[in-house]
Each structure stands twice: as structure tokens, then as C-alpha cells.
Amino acid sequence: MRPKSDPRLWATLYGRLAISLMVVFIAIGAIMIVASQRMFETQRLFELVADLVVGTVVFSLIAALVVFRFLTLRLRRLAVAIDAFRASGFANPIRVEGADGNDDEIGRIISAFGEMSERIATQLALLAQVDRQRRELLANVSHDLRTPLASMQGYLEMVLLKDDGLSRDDRSRYLQIAVKHCERLTRLVRDLFDLTKLEANEVKPQVEAFPISELAQDVVQKFALSAQKRDLRISARVSADCPPVRADIGMMERVLENLIENAMRYTPAGGEISVGVHRNGDRVELQVSDTGHGIHHDDIGNVFDRYYRADRGESSDAGNAGLGLAITRRIIELHGGQIRVESTPGLGTTFTVELATV
8 A cells, every 4th residue: 555645844855854954054053153152262263263164064074974874775775675676586575674664755665666566576476377377278278189189080081091991880980989079179169269258358248037947957958868878867956936046048058067067077877966956045056966976175176277177087088178167167257156166075076156136
């Protein structure tokens, strides 16, 4: 915070300089008064005048040096702190010893430099973090793109090279695998595009009132066949008194899809996934629970980071880039809601979304 100016004269650099000079002139005047008492002695007149001039000059010089050192001491300390700040690569903010409590012009300069150095150090640290995340993002994107691309290219080349020798069933199977990898690439590119737009605030929710309980039932029904193929049970538990919410219905559908897909990915065959919607005070809670492998306590704080994938015992999935939960959190933040996760390793995981009611 910027220090307030003190209306007292002593609190300003000009006032301190004026008071210091006043003290010097008063001292010189006192010396002249004392010396003038003996100036009427003729034989000592010239001697006293000479002593008085020399004494006045010496005293004024010493007083000026003392005042100058007093006024520039903090400036020298600031210069030393700035040199140290530069030597640290602008990573350690400026700390000037003895600067606290000084709110004159020099004190305000020191305070301003301190605030600027903290801002610079914070921004540099943030830029370094963003650059590190960018490199990790590029590395992960390259990996996630390379795997399905290589598989798709391999199967298509197989079809071209052995076109005459392939049976109808083999050709169909190879093309289906290539299409599957193509769908994974499409999903990855879509997630990257959506997350980029969400983080850049280029997407604004089209808010309207709608019953989220009906949306949850519709999305669960959409995943019923896919869950059945994986030998998973999926169900919706909706409270009858659940009020409507104000949100973007398309974005909320995306949130449900991401959470259910995440639950299906980490739940082994024979497991169960449940989607619940109920009222909690003046808010609506949307929960997606599974009986999967669970998340280790050390990994819970990172599950919403883009491209963070914890080792939860699942097999590698080239189509899972780890962006779904990052997109989900950003959508919930745009709606002013909250999302949290609770998990017990070996027992399952529950994601809870809180939204405001109408």
C-alpha cells in the first residue's frame, strides 16, 4: 500500500533540510554573539574576525557533510539493495534496512521500489511457471498426438500394402481401428481448443434457468449403452425438491460428460457409477461417484491441472490427454460455482459440484 503523506514539516525531506540548516545558522549566530563580546578590544579585533571566519567555514562544512550523510544514507542503502536485486536476476525483492517508519519523499521512493521489485519478482516467477507448463504441454501434446497418429498410419498403410491379400473382415477391422484413433485425435484437438478459449475468457456462459436434475438423467441415459459394454452400472439419483439452476445448459452437459467419462475410465468392470443431484441450502450439489481405483491423497490437489495424470492403475489411453477435469473446473469457475473431490484409494472417488439456484 502506498504510504500516506504526513502533513508535519518534519515528515518531509524539505522540512528536515530546512530545520537542519536552521540549527546550523542558529549555532553560527551563537558563536558570532559570543565572539562579538570581545571584538571591542582593538588589539584582538583582526584575530577574532579571522578565527570567526575560519570557524564558521569549518563548522558549516562539517554541518553540511553531516546533513548530507543523514539525508543520503537511505539512498545509498537503496542503491545497494537495487544492485543485490539485479544480481539475483530480479528474483529477490528489495529489502532496505531501516526503511520502516520513514514516510518522507525518500521513504516513499524506497516503498515504491520495494513494491515494484515484489511485482517484478512475482511476474518473473509466474512467467517461469507458465513457460515450464508450456513446455510440458507441448511435450504431452506431442506424445498424445504421436501415438494415435502412428497407429492410424500403420493400419492405413497395412490396408494399402496388402489390399489384394486382405479379407473383407480384416480390411474392415483395420479401418475401424484407424477411425477409432481418428476420433481420439479429434477429441484431443477439441479439448485443447476448448480449454484454450476458456482460459482466455473467450467463452461467455449463456445463462438460463433450467432443471439440472433432468439434464443429469438425460446424460446418464446417453452413457448407459457405453457403460453396459464395459460391464459397468450407471444410475441417476435425483431429489424431487431440487430447484432449477442458472447456468449454461451446454456447458453443464459438458461438465457431466467429462465427470462420467473420467469415472468410467478409472472404474474396472463390474463397478458402479452414480450421478446424484440434491439441494444443499441455497445451492444445488451435483455429485458423480464411482467405485474405481480411487486417487492417492498426494494426487488430489493436482487432478484439475491440465495434463496431470496420476498413476491410478489404469492402462494407457492415448485418447486421454488429461484435459477433461481442467475444462470442467474452468467451466464451474465461470459460473461462480465450486468443485471438489473426495477419494479413498481402492474404494472410489466422488466429484461434487456446487451451483447457485434460481
